Amino acid sequence: MVYDLQKETWTQLIGKLDRLPHALLLHGAPGVGKLALAERFAQFLLCEKRGQGSVPCGSCEACRWFRAGSHPDARLVEPEATALALGRPASVAEEGEEDKKEKKKPSVQIKIEQTRGLADFLNLASHRGGRRIVIVHPAEDMNTATANSLLKGLEEPPGGAMFILVSHRPAGLLPTIRSRCVPVPVPLPDAKASVAWLTAQGVKNPQRWLAFAGGAPLRALDYATGERGEAIERVLRAIASGNRAALGEIKNREELEALAEVLQKMALDRAFGSLAGRTKYGGAAVPGDPRAWLAYARAMGRHRALTSHPLNPKLFAGEMLAGMPTT
Ligand SMILES: [Zn+2]
Structure with missing residues (x-):
């Protein structure tokens, strides 16, 4: 399992x-397995047969x-779009809202209804007599009003309540939220172990x-198995x-996004390869003008943000390629 890559x-x-805080903040790059760790730890805390062990038993009723995602004392709070992407039923969808839902795109942000409901959940007695655990993922994906409503729960957590926040970008959290959490950095796993894990995934x-x-195994799996990966493959080959x-000859937005991403990473590799002699994204360390390549990488970053808007993919691709440094 991916959490085995994060043994330390x-x-x-x-x-x-022994002295479990009310709130933990697991933070690190996307795709290093933070959510898997958070879920594993929550399962461990709720496990009713763990005894002195250091892993959840996996077979008790609580486990x-x-x-199955149905432990009455656990809540996972995440944007609808994230839940859908991970193949989970979106918790925010309520009965009677089907019509509205069909017209609207799934929310990429955690909604205030999701954090408001937490107070009731946390203030109820635990169903199983243990802890009540809330996982918030990704914790930066909420607006200020929602964050403030989450903060209320963090400020006065009832006994036995625990928050596990998961964040790719802790700087995007309200400082008042950050300061109430014990930070737990989740590093890039060992590359050899990640390669073995990816191989085991086929x-x-x-x-x-x-x-x-960039060394993040879950991201690598996404690329290798998703449509984006196929588009990237074509671009890399070209x-x-x-x-x-x-x-x-870019035909659609998927390929355009892939092109922008490949060019950005290639430019970063060229820049850092020239400066430090090693690269981050697997490109060769080819000498070049690092300033020009950094500027180009920044431009490609901006382009990546733009590729989701309607535009002429072929023209846009031409523009990106024309700006590439020649040194
Ligand atoms: Zn168990």
Whole structure:
């Protein structure tokens, strides 16, 4: 399982058992397994047969409920779009709202209805006589009003209540929220272990995808198995063959996004390869003008943000390619 790649962080979490804080903040790059760790720790805390062990038993009623997503003392708060992407039923959808839902895109933000409901949940007596645990993921994906309503729960947590916040970008949290959580950094896992894990998931070319994902195994898995990965593959092949004309033949937004991402990462590799002699995304450390490549990487970052808007993909691709430094 992906949480096995984070054994040291797991040991750290277990080390907090004696004096468990009311709120933890698991933070690190996207795709390193933070959510899997948070869920595993919540399951561990709720497990009714863990005894002196350091892993959840996996077979008691509490463990089974937790894994089915139906433990009455656990809540997962996440944006509707995240829940859908992870193949889970969105908790925010309520009966009678079907019509509204069909017309609206799934929310990419946690809604205030989700955090408001938490106070009631936390103030009820625990169903199983243990803790009540709320996982918030990703904690930065909420507006200020929602964050403030979450803060109320964090300020006066009832006995036995615990929050586990998961964040890719802790700087995006309200300082008042950050200050109430004990931070737990979740690092990039060991590359060899990640490659072995990806291989076990059936990923072909695990080294390449892990490198392209900047060392984050879950991201690598996303690339290797998703449509984005296929588009990236085509772009990488065209770049490797030096076929710029093929790169300009972008047909849709998917390919355009892939092109912007590949060019951004390639530019970062060129810049840092020149400066430090090593690269982050698997590109070769080719000498070049680091300032020009950094500027180009920044431009591609802006382009990546723009590719989700309607535009002419072919023209846009041409523009991106034309701006590439020649040194
Ligand atoms: Zn158990």
